[in-house]
Amino acid sequence: MVVLSTAELSGLAQELRADSLKMIATAVSGHPGGSLSAAEILATLYFKELAFRAQEPSWPGRDRFILSKGHAVPVLYAALCRAGCIEEEELSTLRSIDSRLQGHPDHVRLPWIEAATGSLGQGLSVSVGMALGEKLDNENSYRTYCLMGDGEIQAGQVWEAAMSAGKFGLAKLTGIVDYNKVQLDGRVSNIMDLEPLADKWEAFGWHVVDVDGNDIDSLLAAYDSARANDEKPTVIIAQTIKGKGVSFMEDTHAWHGKAPNENELEQALLELGVGAAQDN
Amino acid sequence: MAKATRVAFGEALARLGATHENVVVVDGDLSCSTNTRKFSEQFPARFIQLGIAEGNMVGVAAGLAMTGKIPFVSSFACFLAGRFEQIRMSVGYNNANVRLVGTHAGVGTGEDGYSQMGLEDVALMRSLPNMVVLQPADAVEAERATEFLADYVGPAYLRLSRQALPDIFDSDYSFEFGKGIRLREGRDLVLVASGGVVANCLEAAELLAANGVEAGVVNIHTIKPLDEQLLREVASNSSRVLTVEDHGVIGGLGSAVVEALSEMPDVVVRRHGVLGYGESGTQVDLYARHMLDSAGIAEAARRFLTPDVEAVATG
Numbered sequence: 299m300v301v302l303s304t305a306e307l308s309g310l311a312q313e314l315r316a317d318s319l320k321m322i323a324t325a326v327s328g329h330p331g332g333s334l335s336a337a338e339i340l341a342t343l344y345f346k347e348l349a350f351r352a353q354e355p356s357w358p359g360r361d362r363f364i365l366s367k368g369h370a371v372p373v374l375y376a377a378l379c380r381a382g383c384i385e386e387e388e389l390s391t392l393r394s395i396d397s398r399l400q401g402h403p404d405h406v407r408l409p410w411i412e413a414a415t416g417s418l419g420q421g422l423s424v425s426v427g428m429a430l431g432e433k434l435d436n437e438n439s440y441r442t443y444c445l446m447g448d449g450e451i452q453a454g455q456v457w458e459a460a461m462s463a464g465k466f467g468l469a470k471l472t473g474i475v476d477y478n479k480v481q482l483d484g485r486v487s488n489i490m491d492l493e494p495l496a497d498k499w500e501a502f503g504w505h506v507v508d509v510d511g512n513d514i515d516s517l518l519a520a521y522d523s524a525r526a527n528d529e530k531p532t533v534i535i536a537q538t539i540k541g542k543g544v545s546f547m548e549d550t551h552a553w554h555g556k557a558p559n560e561n562e563l564e565q566a567l568l569e570l571g572v573g574a575a576q577d578n
Numbered sequence: 579m580a581k582a583t584r585v586a587f588g589e590a591l592a593r594l595g596a597t598h599e600n601v602v603v604v605d606g607d608l609s610c611s612t613n614t615r616k617f618s619e620q621f622p623a624r625f626i627q628l629g630i631a632e633g634n635m636v637g638v639a640a641g642l643a644m645t646g647k648i649p650f651v652s653s654f655a656c657f658l659a660g661r662f663e664q665i666r667m668s669v670g671y672n673n674a675n676v677r678l679v680g681t682h683a684g685v686g687t688g689e690d691g692y693s694q695m696g697l698e699d700v701a702l703m704r705s706l707p708n709m710v711v712l713q714p715a716d717a718v719e720a721e722r723a724t725e726f727l728a729d730y731v732g733p734a735y736l737r738l739s740r741q742a743l744p745d746i747f748d749s750d751y752s753f754e755f756g757k758g759i760r761l762r763e764g765r766d767l768v769l770v771a772s773g774g775v776v777a778n779c780l781e782a783a784e785l786l787a788a789n790g791v792e793a794g795v796v797n798i799h800t801i802k803p804l805d806e807q808l809l810r811e812v813a814s815n816s817s818r819v820l821t822v823e824d825h826g827v828i829g830g831l832g833s834a835v836v837e838a839l840s841e842m843p844d845v846v847v848r849r850h851g852v853l854g855y856g857e858s859g860t861q862v863d864l865y866a867r868h869m870l871d872s873a874g875i876a877e878a879a880r881r882f883l884t885p886d887v888e889a890v891a892t893g
């Protein structure tokens with residue numbers, strides 16, 4: 299894979315944002331806020347960190363990525379498209395009948411999806427299973443990454459999974475929390491506060507890295523720190539902004555699960571600076 | 579005016595807040611979707627926001643009920659069904675006075691796809707001995723069912739639609755717990771339906787009538803306890819019963835009706851519902867795909883009445 303510069307990865311993240319919004323606008327439904335907050339995370343994973351073969355989704359040596367916050371799947375489809383796994387024309391089929399691009403990730407329909415998600419709170423358990431499987435695999439070596447929402451980690455199952463990853467010392471497992479401070483009904487701090495969040499993960503036996511999750515270099519450094527730790531699973535607490543990159547979508551629950559109309563999309567693409575003219 | 583039953587529920591709930599001071603609402607980051615938002619604004623002290631943690635929600639509701647409160651627990655039907663173990667133990671086995679309200683019933687949920695669709699919830703809830711199961715067919719019925727539940731004592735499940743449903747009943751409609759409603763008479767077969775597909779059954783009956791087939795329609799708002807007496811009556815009149823529901827074809831209304839009529843020798847029941855897992859699509863496309871729109875239901879009825887047409891596979 300060609301090594302992309304920080305600026306190129308940044309530009310790519312903006313394109314993932316634009317693609318996500320175009321897909322959601324075409325589908326007239328979907329989740330912009332949590333897709334936009336995760337754009338740098340997806341860009342750095344798919345264009346720097348993850349080992350995978352675009353044309354061989356079941357390659358046994360691939361790194362596993364589980365999008366536990368499944369509603370943000372547009373940004374994953376956008377990344378899979380830019381990475382050469384799926385065709386650009388397919389993006390406009392998001393959420394329509396017979397599409398492989400289901401409203402939430404579908405492992406059976408789309409081979410690059412490692413596990414079905416959309417019911418929040420389950421992805422980390424599946425990731426723990428994959429990381430345990432890797433430990434038992436004498437032929438293949440890979441890492442497992444799991445992206446969770448901050449609202450999502452209110453779910454008890456996440457902490458059951460966290461405890462088990464700690465117990466087994468799953469050093470090749472990296473959790474990422476998209477800490478965008480907002481969930482569906484409002485602010486995380488009002489709904490069910492997570493703080494002190496780093497202490498919680500530490501208490502469960504995890505190596506914790508707290509970074510600016512909308513900053514490319516900080517994320518890359520966090521992945522390096524995870525690789526360097528060979529005793530514990532790592533969680534990257536990615537401080538992000540919900541709706542990042544589009545002023546009227548930023549830091550609000552209003553755009554958690556609402557599609558932009560034509561004017562709003564145009565305005566958004568203008569702000570993202572990636573050209574409103576090109577479409578899906 | 580067409581309205582989603584989840585919206586009618588939210589409005590009724592906010593009104594009940596004023597008349598029933600023991601009513602409390604337990605929510606898990608979905609008040610904007612389940613429509614408990616209105617209640618939360620009017621009665622903030624009686625609105626308990628627990629975040630995305632449905633297992634905990636169910637247990638907390640059971641505890642509240644045991645202190646004399648009347649908790650309404652709202653989430654998507656699939657997320658409540660997903661906490662079945664907590665429901666069977668903390669709510670069911672304790673006979674706790676909890677109302678579970680599951681919205682986003684069936685493939686009518688639309689574009690979000692399978693992960694957000696309640697497709698097994700009726701099957702699960704129905705299996706608990708003391709759980710009653712209600713599913714209104716329009717906004718007025720949803721309002722009345724919600725009002726009924728505020729005074730009902732015991733575990734209850736209320737299943738609601740995401741999508742707007744056309745009006746069937748007038749505002750003077752009165753809800754009779756446990757009673758099916760004959761909406762239309764017909765000697766050739768009877769469509770026994772519940773929830774969002776009832777209006778489509780009425781339209782399907784019109785389509786069938788245009789082709790000389792007389793189809794009756796029965797609305798089952800109370801899936802449990804089921805109005806077995808009425809079902810036996812209508813079944814003995816027409817001897818063919820087609821159950822119609824936006825739910826998996828295993829374990830829902832159809833199964834309940836088959837259980838109820840299993841000892842009637844001359845009655846044939848066919849279950850019509852969702853086969854396989856649901857998927858993304860517009861509600862209109864999905865109802866066409868699963869033959870739950872009026873044309874699809876009419877076609878299912880025709881196949882049922884025409885012996886040489888293969889039975890629709892189940893499972």
Ligand SMILES: Cc1ncc(C[n+]2csc(CCOP(=O)(O)OP(=O)(O)O)c2C)c(N)n1
Binds near residue numbers: 417451481
């Ligand atoms: C178990 C479960 N409960 C509820 C939902 C409905 N839901 C979808 S997204 C969402 C909010 C998610 O918030 P967060 O995890 O913070 O995601 P982000 O802000 O990154 O979009 C909720 C409650 C769900 N998908 N799964």
